[in-house]
Amino acid sequence: MDRRLYNESPYIKDWQTEVREVAEKDGKYHVTLAETAFYPEQGGQLADYGTIDGVPVEGLYERDCTVYHILPSAPANRVVSCRLDFARRFDHMQQHTGQHILSNVFEQLFKADTSSFHMGEEDASIELSMPDIPAQAIKAAEDKVNEYLYRDPSVKTHVVSPEEARRFPGVTPPEGADVVRVVEIETVEYNACCGTHVSRLGEIGIIKIVRTEKMGAGQTRAYFKCGRRALQDYQVKHDVVATLGRQYKVTETELVQRIDQQAAQLKAATKEIEALKNRLLDIEATEMAKSVTSPLIVRSYEDRHFEELNFLGKHIMKNGSFVLILSSVPDMRLVFARGEKFTDINCGKLFKEHLQAYKGKGGGSPNWANAGFASVEDMKRFEAFLLEHVGELNPGK
Ligand SMILES: [Zn+2]
Structure with missing residues (x-):
């Protein structure tokens, strides 16, 4: 020993x-x-x-x-x-003693028991017998626990026999112990505990709950920071808020409202862009349908995405009965479609039977199918195969 x-x-x-x-x-x-x-x-x-x-x-x-x-x-x-390494030890003393008083406050305010305590390198946490901890409860607990720190009671340790330990209110000595360490927060509580504690609550500085997590079975975990950890957390968050305030040119209290406003504007602008893109695609499709001399339309695009080509295809089909092969080089995907005049072509069936030979994946219905490929070469080979196939069928007749 x-x-x-x-x-x-x-x-x-x-x-x-x-x-x-x-x-x-x-x-x-x-x-x-x-x-x-x-x-x-x-x-x-x-x-x-x-x-x-x-x-x-x-x-x-x-x-x-x-x-x-x-x-x-x-x-x-x-x-x-x-x-x-006393800086590390003192941090542990702050978190650990902070846990004592935080658990006490949750017990006082909400009759919540602490079933476990965990100290990590970043956060400390306690598991509480509460199904949820609403924002106002968090604030109430923070206010009360920090009031205790301002009052700065002393923290004393009594090393006593198990019999003597029982005389302290609320203390149950651990089974089989020869001596028991009873930690007293003056005028607040007694606890059997073997950890290291600060000598006065004021040394904790500040206690802040940073987040909560529902654990099920009526339990919630509350993550908190004490002392220097809480200060560092405040410094980081203050920097974030100050930077955003400068960027948005508003005060801290107006920041959330400003960000909400901007998010709403962005949503509306995105919707408008979508509508405009759709109109452009419609115009492009109408012009393409008017200008083509054959019902077979084959286009490969180096700079357009598949989703856009899929829409373009749908707009083209509104203008007549065509056979379409539209491919996107960046996405290595193509769409193959046919109008109602070309019932000899079964797009989905064709894909099902031949795609695998071109290392493609996809499928579709008799009049509309799409596929993705592992390489542009594979896509080009499949495109050539489709052309050969529709050529044989003499589209337009
Ligand atoms: Zn302790």
Whole structure:
């Protein structure tokens, strides 16, 4: 069993101690120390980073009441100097203590229990017994939880026997524990907890819920950020809002309305463009139908998309009975269609029987079919095949 310095004070970041055991496993060194402030991942809290005699600790785990430190090389000295990445640790203390008070507030305001806590590198989250958390509930919880931070009560740790732990209101000691750490947020709550906490709630700075996710079975997960994470989140979002405000030349409060307006304008403009394109296609089709001398219309386009050609084909057919082969080179797709005079041609059947030989995929009805190809060459070969086929049928007779 080693001495856990983080239980005595989570603010210890430099210490000297003796190396107890070093075991080599798969080229890494698993080291135990007489005293450690390195917190292994447990209770929803992430593991610490740091160095032992300047060598970075690559991993931590606990076994038989001892913390193992994984190092890339064996310590050269019996007595080593350890250093904690305290910025990371303090962040964990902010998120973890933030979770205590946030869970408490949800319990007070909405009788919601917290069933789990997860701390990620970006967000922390709690799972709450609420089917949904509406926007006004989020705001109410944020307001109340931050009020607690302004009041700045102290956070104390009591290391006691299980019997003594039971005397603290609401505390149930974990089964089989010899000693229990009871974390007290002064005048607010007591909790049996083994994590690391700030010494006053004010050190958390700010708590912000950033999003929620419905989990089903009456549960919702609330993602939140505390302290520096919340500040950084605000900085990023402020930059986004300020940039958009400059681009749209409006104040922050007018931004959403302005973006909604622009989206509506864009929708209307897109609709208008579609209508104009349709009219143009109609004019093009009418002129083409008038100018052709044969009912067989074959066109291959280097710069037009298939969807447009499909529309063009439909407009052409409104002007008479033709046989059409329209192909789009960029999309490697073609449409093959015939008017009611050409009942000898069955477009869909033809595609079904021959497309595969040209590595094409598609199909259609007797009077309208389309296909896509793996290469322009395949499409051209199929086009030639179609021409040969309709040539034999003498279209127009
Ligand atoms: Zn805790």
